[in-house]
Amino acid sequence: MVLDIVATDNKCISPNGLRVLEKRYLRRNGDNQLTETPEYLFRRVAKSIASAEQIYDSNIDLNAVEEEFFRVMANLEFLPNSPALLNAGSNCEQLSSCFVLPVPDSLEEIFNCLKTATAICKNGGGLGFNFSNIRPKGSPVNSRVGVAGGAAALINIFAQATDYIRQGGIRCGCNSVTLSIDHPDIFEFINLKKDPTVLNNFQNSISVTDNFMAHLKRGENYALRNPSTGEMAKSINSSDIFNLIVSQAWSSGDPGLVFLDQINRYNPVPDLGYLDTITGCGEQALLPFESSMLGSINLAKMISTDRTGPKIDYAKIRNLVPVAIRFLDNAIDINYFASSEIDLATKLTRKIGLGVMGFADMLIMLGIPYNSAAAVEAAKSIMKCINEVAHDTSHKLAKSRGTFPAWPLSIYKQREFIMRNASCTTIAPTGTLSIIAGVSSGIEPIFAPTFIRNILDGEKLLEINPYFEETTRKYGVYGKDLLEQLILGTKLSDIPNIPVDLQKIFVTAHQISPEWHVEIQSAFQQFTDNAVSKTVNFPNTATKEDISKVFIMAFERGLKGITVYRDQSRALQPLCSSELGLDLIRKRWAEEMESYS
Template identity: 50%
Template sequence: MKKGKINLTENARVVLEKRYLIKDENGKVIETPEELMERVARAVAKAESKYPGADPDKWAEKFYDIMAELKFLPNSPTLMNAGRELGQLSACFVLPVEDSMEGIFDSIKYAALIHKSGGGTGFSFSRLRPKGATVKSTGGVASGPISFMKVFNAATEAVKQGGTRRGANMGILRVDHPDILDFIRCKEDDKEITNFNISVAITDKFMEALKNDETYDLVDPHTKKVAGKLKAREVFDLIVDMAWKNGEPGIIFIDRINKYNPTPEVGEIESTNPCGEQPLLPFESCNLGSINLVKFVKKSGEKIEIDYEDLKDTVHKAVRFLDDVIDVNVYPLKEIEEMTLSNRKIGLGVMGFADMLIALGIPYNSDEALKIAEEIMSFIDKESKNASCELAKERGVFPNWEKSIYKEKGIKLRNATTTTIAPTGTISIIAGVSSGIEPVFALAFERHVLDNQRLVEIHPMLEQVLKERGLYSEELMEKILERGTLQGIEEVPEDIKRVFVTAHDISPEWHVKMQAAFQKYTDNAVSKTVNFPQNATREDVKKVYLLAYELGCKGVTIYRDRSREEQVLNKGAKIEKKVKEETTESQEEANMDDKIKPRPRPNVTYGSTEKVKIGCGNLYITVNSDENGICEVFTNLGRAGGCPSQSEATSRLISLALRAGIDVKAIVEQLKGIRCHSTLRQMATNKDIKVLSCPDAIGRALERSMGKTIVVNGNSDVSEADIKRYVDINNEELEKANKKKPNPGKNNSNGALCPECGHELEHEGGCVVCRSCGYSKCS
């Protein structure tokens, strides 16, 4: 197999090395991106040997080409695990939760096995009897769905997924369940049930009651009897209120989902995968992949258009690829294998849609963009069905075809579904394009490279346009970086502003319209986040929910900027300035004259600098004193990587506290023992690391400056036993430590940043993603 060098961005290579490429026992990368693509292509093409006349080597070449050209990429588990011992290639699973102690804990066990294999799980808790209901077998009372969700959450927290992917769940409860009000409020504290996204399953009866301002029935799932009534408007307002506060719950329209269930005789769909794009039957899984739309925008002279012939060819190859994945997959449970092979669902979607619109010169928030969305997705849906028909002729229809809607229609397909719009997260980073069907998040990013160098990266198409028009300058780049948008920048012409719009430039209604346009031609569902500005009202959220139902969406997820304690969207430095001004005003109004004030820093200080080995490289710690004692700390990372802003922020706060008279011993006590995921992982193979984290290293440096150093194993009081204990620490403790000590990242950000690299996180497709290092909360 010829393996020319794949054209990847530097960021894509970083993400591949960190998350996908094979490493040896010492953590050294021993695989190239080209070898990864070959490994995956060969492993998937082995399925071809099952079918007479097929040539595995030929198809391995074809599969390699569409991946290496970045025209198509499968979901992350396939890239990570194909051709390796684990062999689990699916991203999406749904498990049943039966109304019995045995059924509940079987589901927890099954979920643990799936999370360990690299998958995410969805559950409906709607079968569980409500809190306080009688349990005849024991004479006790039921604790209700919410209590068991917390058990599932704790189990997820404790499971490590093969070292590459973190457990993620979807929890769903029907709107007519008696415990629905508790469910809607269950994530009011965003530190609760942290490993779940939650959605309310809305019924058509509820929407009718809402329309008529009526009550609706609550039904006990165990007895099937009416257990009460609620005012639909009041329940809907509570859903809106909670979503406005922190983005959850989302909603799914469960009757609409089942209306389009391709195998209604097999069972009823009751849940989706963690990001909501894949409704599945209990014990069903789905394999996803995405077409990179940017690759099909061709320029012929002055004309720019979509190459539909090339797109058709790629769709057919991608459908065959995903069908082969079903055959070579190593399933975590026998029940999942049987259900998946019976329905053979695949989900072909897209990424780079926003970038494609930019290349075509079409604003995302325009009727023309909606038209392009429908044209593209209807074409992909039609050709994916044609490809599935061709496979059915070669290999036979999916086994449950007789129980499907396609029998009556006389359409013979290999796959019960063929299309899904998923959040593409890390695979869109590998492809170097915008995620899924989301708008561009930001037009400029700031990265820190080498020791103290700062690099501003701008969207490549914007950079090209600005240079062609003679508008490019470093000053303009700084403005774009600060704002995160072109809006309000006078130097940028209006025609450029119209095309280069970001998620927050687009009104929520346009987000919903775009989701609906893609849903019209998608078998499964569409994962999309409707972004709201921070000043959006509850009424704004309500309008979007109603519009999503009206336009035919199968569900909707919203996020209001800065509505969570762990911020996931950040428009730029101006917000921080506004918050700072508001805070200053309130402090002045409160007349806080008695606050502690640090003494001024003297012009001359004296001290020493030491080099300490940490998980990210070398940390240089300078501790200085004046006539009153230790007065300041400086830190600097000696090479690229790590979290320099975290150390700088820690040092500044320490220096402020020292000059305000806080006892050094108290500061040391707070810092020592703080653990860092990266440093702990490196301890096993690097005996030069004698500290637990950057803050731990700073605390020990301060302690040594006080003359109280206890030296063990060279230069620290961390013993070999300590190192072994922390290397062997279980995953649950590591996750908790990581959550408690997030990396603050960029200084000009006002919200939560990636816990692994410090760059700002994006909220897209119902998930949280870092486009710098590939971290994803949902995987």
């Protein structure tokens, strides 16, 4: 049966959200005709995830559980990661979004790893790799001198393979590759993205330790070591290598930094292994072969209004979190895994990651500028609530379903506190999920009140922030001229007759100082089990010294990682302001005027 997406769609989804669903998620028949609406998609996912309840209670009312899962998704209050939307209820239910595969220094094992990676990639999973165990370029192989290709060459092979297989058949891979700061190939790795056409499906990060940062602070030399032998390969000036990282990050946004010692201070199962690999956009550190289910609460839906005005609805958050945690835990039990090692490692710790999206929109609704102490306090308060309820829910699930099998090796055993999941919270970037929900991405500030979004196959969507439109209409300043100036990159503060309080509330990513970006990330990180995915956005005029300061600040503030991006440092950005948007604005305005006539 072919369905009319417009006629049968859930009314709270925006036109751009519908477009993304249509292009990426809704099912089609052999003639490429839609056979599913958003309502059917959410029903399919809810039914599949609810089915796991029977494992633990044969008398459970599955319809009631399904209805609860359906309601929170259909109301756009909570959405699971993309693979769950794509694959739940299919013949290949790979539901997790994050996977870590070890990359041993053995040709046979390397290509076994690549085989598993492609299987994960084709079903929509994102991958994390650490190439720090690969012998350096020019090392001997089987007594043949100087033949090893090194880490950088191998990364290119992985990138080409995963780029060839579009994730889930609908998008390029969201993958992460890490190399240790003391690897002899580190210079080549740092410069991998000097060519802007390569590694577009990989986020490159360098793992650094407290020891390296101490050497950097003192301006001392630092040893590069051959991972095969442990011997020192070279002594380098720590400032020289740090400055090279800063320079390349300024030029392309890569590499970012991962602070391994900070990550492992919060390792929930330290006796099981050392965390040295991150996934996707850096939000999740996992052990070899682990995977994780992620999901996000839409904070824009967590607002209530009384006589005093809008406020954060903590009661609604406390009611929603248990539903989301149960959803994510259920998904582990019906998940398809590409290998027995992934199945075993995932179920050993049952890691999940509940996060948020729409934080910037929530602040706008509350009248709080993103770059303010009030925003930092809101971030702490919200995430503290989510994290506490998530842990309490996991504790209650452990009572009825049992602890994760590795619990005796965990920090919770030391506290005599049972848990169903080794970790419960993560802040993911929510790229396409936030478009479906019609809100700002993750915990990022708004990019602009109106901008162009580049999506799959080069299609360009005009985005006008709905809260900006509503507010400027109320103030009587909304109009085509205003939108045209904004789409060309004019700052709201440079446009006449815009009230100062609007300029403060609708502050954009490039107007916010780097320090405030880090403060917000730090606020969320304090109450998040795993890591926080966030990009510190810089204007095009930012200097390398600005990048350097943020890297140091991130380390000093106890972040687990840091990513930066200077505007227009890449030829193609997912979000942009340009003259290309003028035609879209004029078309939108003409349609609006026609609707009034």
